Amino acid sequence: MHISQKTVDTEEIELDLFLQAIHLKYGYDFRNYNKAHLRRRINQRLQLSGLKTISELQNRVLWEKEFFQTLIQDLSITVTEMFRDPEFYAAFRKKVIPDLKTYAHIKVWHAGCSTGEEVYSFAILLKEEGILSKTRIYATDINKNALATAKQGIYSSKEMEQYTRNYMEAGGAGKLSDYYTSKYGSVLFDQSLVKNVVFADHNLVTDGVFAEINLVFCRNVLIYFDKFLQNKVLTLFSNSLTKRGFLCLGTKESLQFSEEEANYSDIDKKMKIYRKLTGSL
Amino acid sequence: MTPAIVIGASSGGMEAIRQVLSGLPDKFEVPVLIVLHIGSNNINHYLSLLGSNIGFRVKEAGEKEAIESSTVYFAPPNYHLQVEANFTFSLSIDAKVNYSRPSIDVLFETAAWTYKEKLIGVLLTGSNSDGASGLKAIKEYGGTTIVENPASAYTNTMPLAAIDASTPDYVLDLKDIAQKITELCAGN
Numbered sequence A: 001m002h003i004s005q006k007t008v009d010t011e012e013i014e015l016d017l018f019l020q021a022i023h024l025k026y027g028y029d030f031r032n033y034n035k036a037h038l039r040r041r042i043n044q045r046l047q048l049s050g051l052k053t054i055s056e057l058q059n060r061v062l063w064e065k066e067f068f069q070t071l072i073q074d075l076s077i078t079v080t081e082m083f084r085d086p087e088f089y090a091a092f093r094k095k096v097i098p099d100l101k102t103y104a105h106i107k108v109w110h111a112g113c114s115t116g117e118e119v120y121s122f123a124i125l126l127k128e129e130g131i132l133s134k135t136r137i138y139a140t141d142i143n144k145n146a147l148a149t150a151k152q153g154i155y156s157s158k159e160m161e162q163y164t165r166n167y168m169e170a171g172g173a174g175k176l177s178d179y180y181t182s183k184y185g186s187v188l189f190d191q192s193l194v195k196n197v198v199f200a201d202h203n204l205v206t207d208g209v210f211a212e213i214n215l216v217f218c219r220n221v222l223i224y225f226d227k228f229l230q231n232k233v234l235t236l237f238s239n240s241l242t243k244r245g246f247l248c249l250g251t252k253e254s255l256q257f258s259e260e261e262a263n264y265s266d267i268d269k270k271m272k273i274y275r276k277l278t279g280s281l
Numbered sequence B: 001m002t003p004a005i006v007i008g009a010s011s012g013g014m015e016a017i018r019q020v021l022s023g024l025p026d027k028f029e030v031p032v033l034i035v036l037h038i039g040s041n042n043i044n045h046y047l048s049l050l051g052s053n054i055g056f057r058v059k060e061a062g063e064k065e066a067i068e069s070s071t072v073y074f075a076p077p078n079y080h081l082q083v084e085a086n087f088t089f090s091l092s093i094d095a096k097v098n099y100s101r102p103s104i105d106v107l108f109e110t111a112a113w114t115y116k117e118k119l120i121g122v123l124l125t126g127s128n129s130d131g132a133s134g135l136k137a138i139k140e141y142g143g144t145t146i147v148e149n150p151a152s153a154y155t156n157t158m159p160l161a162a163i164d165a166s167t168p169d170y171v172l173d174l175k176d177i178a179q180k181i182t183e184l185c186a187g188n
């Protein structure tokens, strides 16, 4: 069967209306997320629910609150790991930690922390460098289920082999297994690591600045946004960062060609570690 | 709208892709977007070898990069590669599709949405069934599909799965694929 040109364009219209409906009804704004990605996720949900068109899905999501929760899970990609991109952590140790050590207090923001693996990884790094106790960490996401997992710090033990390898490559000073206890195929991370962590619901699209931050981690979140939204969120980070604050993006993300590019210097170009210039803002 | 070509390959794919690309004329302008399962975190070595062998630019596709003519783009290892409606790339790290990231289906399907009947999809050797439903989507949106002949492919699982999922427009030996692509693009 050939879908006619007309039907195809109809799908784009449906998607726009659908995103608008979600925004009006629930306040979540996905209108400037990458469309190809949204469409793939929504198509999967259509198949699973036995629905044919996005319009049918829109009808359900408007009238069934619980169904919206399912959809939020579909639209937010929570795939993550501990010490993802170990070279990034190694570079961070070398190039940023020495500066952080001179601070009296450090405030860190993990924006889009997902299920928390990144937060525990970073807390371990800070602990090994002896500065965890003077650090306050905000870990935020829009996905409430992911945040609940993050708070618990319980992960599948199946992942530990890979995470241990990452930890070593990241320059870990001890053994990863020093930081967790295993039970029935799960591991529980040492809760003293997250004593100074606040896990909170925060939407980068619709919520604003909430604290003065020395270091922002926002890794593998901006890749889901279009250029306009990327610029908007980068401005939010600039407004949150102290003078000479650090910004860390995912390895495929970049400040290059963004509106904020001129306000930062490169600390590590390849690993996407940036520092806000003194003169800016 | 200028047309585009998408190619997917898995085991044996490095050599198969090299053969197809080096069979294209040096002045070939249509952008080529490729997912190759390489099972490693680094394709730079392969890309620079390839680039020194053929007449046009070969590179890893970048986040938000605009798709340009006379260029061959490869999906970065460990990321899905998607085509957006404004002819730029987007990357995603969501779950593996068909045990693969990057997945051929993801590239083919999103390219089909954007390029519609202006797309040529080519599926080569491989030992899984990634690409079969992507190729089907290309047909549904009016594009043209080519599958490597399973009888002569290095590994036939992927071509067979594709032929099973939808009827390709052409089933060809590897050596004849570049010629067919050139013909199809000339007629456009």
Ligand SMILES: C[S@@+](CC[C@H](N)C(=O)[O-])C[C@H]1O[C@@H](n2cnc3c(N)ncnc32)[C@H](O)[C@@H]1O
Pocket (backbone or CB within 6 Å): A076, A077, A078, A079, A080, A081, A084, A111, A112, A113, A114, A115, A118, A140, A141, A142, A143, A146, A202, A203, A204, A205, A218, A219, A220, A221, A250, B093
């Ligand atoms: C792929 S994960 C990245 C996790 C981690 N930073 C890493 O690099 O491994 C992306 C996360 O961004 C979150 N996210 C998406 N849109 C968001 C928004 N508007 N505000 C806050 N978080 C968002 C998702 O819920 C998801 O948990």
